[in-house]
Amino acid sequence: MAWNEPPGGGNDQDPWGNRNRKKNDGPPDLDDLFKQLNTKLNKWLGGGGNKNRNSDDAPKGSGGGIGSILAILVVLGVIYTVYNSAYTVDESERAVVLRLGAFQSIQPPGLHFKIPFVDVIEEKVNVTQIREHSLNASMLTADENIVQVSMTVEYRAADAKSYALNVRDPQSTMSHAAESALRHVVGSARLEYVITNGRDEVQSLVKERLQEYLDSYRVGIQLAELKVNNASAPAAVQDAFDDVIKAREDQQRLINEAQAYANQIVPVAQGQAQRQLAEAEAYRQESIAKASGDADRFTSLLTEYQKAPEITRQRLYLSTIEEVYSKSAKVLLDVESGNNMMYLPLDQIRKSAPATVGGVSGLSNIDSLTQSEISDLYDRIITEQSRRRNN
Incomplete structure (x- = not known):
């Protein structure tokens, strides 16, 4: 075997003459790995795996595999980009x-x-959620007393930009600002005022000051509600302050009862005053009318008196006697009967009925006679006396 003989050419002999060498002995060939990967990618992409390729087509196959990998990477990148660019609010x-x-x-x-x-x-x-922060702390008042105050703050994020960017921890900022506002207001008031009737005003002042703090910090928080839940004195003096509070409540109760009584009695007194004024006015009108009538009667009598003075004088005298005697019990005696001494049981005479007056019998209860009856009786008495004198 030559040194440049390619492996896998059907001859498994190495330069040393060793045959039947197994392919898995030794490190794998990089070209084989790329070919196998290219074949699998072609199968996934529909390119197929053609085993009848000659040695001239090998470079083209390798170039197509790299292009496919790049295409896959591009597609995956596009999908990832689209997925990460979309969001919902x-x-x-x-x-x-x-x-x-x-x-x-x-x-x-x-x-x-x-x-x-x-x-x-x-x-x-x-921006719609109502968040809540609670605070419970001991603090000094203006008169150097200690008061225990608990407070609840409800708020929401009104400005999203300021809430997210201007401060690192909006909740912590809210907590510190709330405590600062509460200490400032409580430290400017007396203990008795804080724990009794000044709680509502303290609550209003704390809310106003806290909102000013938050606006100056540009934290983007808007207060929804602030409530001072409790304000109490230290336990050592709590009983004394409870007595003070009870005394104030009793004072207010008595004031309310007195006001209710005044509301009830004043209209009655005003009604009585109006009635008395009306009666006084009626009496005034009556007196004026009576005085006017008396003046007119006197004027008419003056005219008659100027015409006949003696007769008018006698008539006035008799009218006066008639008016005076008409209101009292009377016993008339005939002095011309010749009796020098007589005994008059006046009590029995007044009780007796019928009474005898001037010799005229048949009259009872003379006090109940009318003016006309008295005038008639008077005329009859005068006539009877004149008759007796003539006899």
Whole structure:
């Protein structure tokens, strides 16, 4: 065998004359490996494996195999590129896109594409989720007392760009800002105010100050709710403060009861005052009318008096006597009967019925007589006395 005799030519003899050498003895031939790989790739791609190729077609077969490999690699690269360039954003999210490390855009919900190895999705920020942070700490008040305060903060990421890029840890920033705002407000108030009726105002001031802090940090967080759950004094003085709170509640209760009583009694008093004013006004009108009537009557009597003074005087006297006697019990005596001494049982006379007046019997309960009856009785008495004098 010559030194340049190709192996596998049907002669298994080596230069030393050794025959029947097995093919798997020694390292494999690289050309054989490439041929086998090319054959398998051609089968996968539909090229088939032609065993009747001559030695002149071997280079062409090797070139076609490398081209096929490159084609497969290109296809795989395209598939990988398309797969990694497409992404979706949920309805509640906003995607923060960076291009070569710099901010590029905020992508809304839906299907989007990016340039592989150039664009990077920094973070998908949920802008509708309400996040919650709780804080429980002891702090000093303005009067140098210690108060235990627990607080809950609810917030959401309103600005996706600021939330994802401006701070490294938004939750930690929120925690520190909330504690700082709470300490500032509580440290400016007295202990009694914080744990009693000032809690609502403290809550409002803390929320306002915390939002100012977050806006100045440009962290992209919007507060939804802030609530001071509890504010209590240290355990050593808690009982004393409980007594103070109870006393304040009792004071407020008594004030409310007094206000309710005032609301009830004031309308009644106002009604009585209005009634008295109305009665006074009616009495005033009545007095004015009566005075006017008396003045008119006096004027008319003056005219009659000027015409007949004696008769008018006598008539006025009798009218006055009539008015005075009409309101009292009366016993009339006939002094001309000749009795020098008489005994009058007045009590029995007043109780007796019928009464006898001036010799006229048949009259009872003289106090109940009307003015016309009294005038008639008076005329009858005058007539009777005149008759007796004439006799």
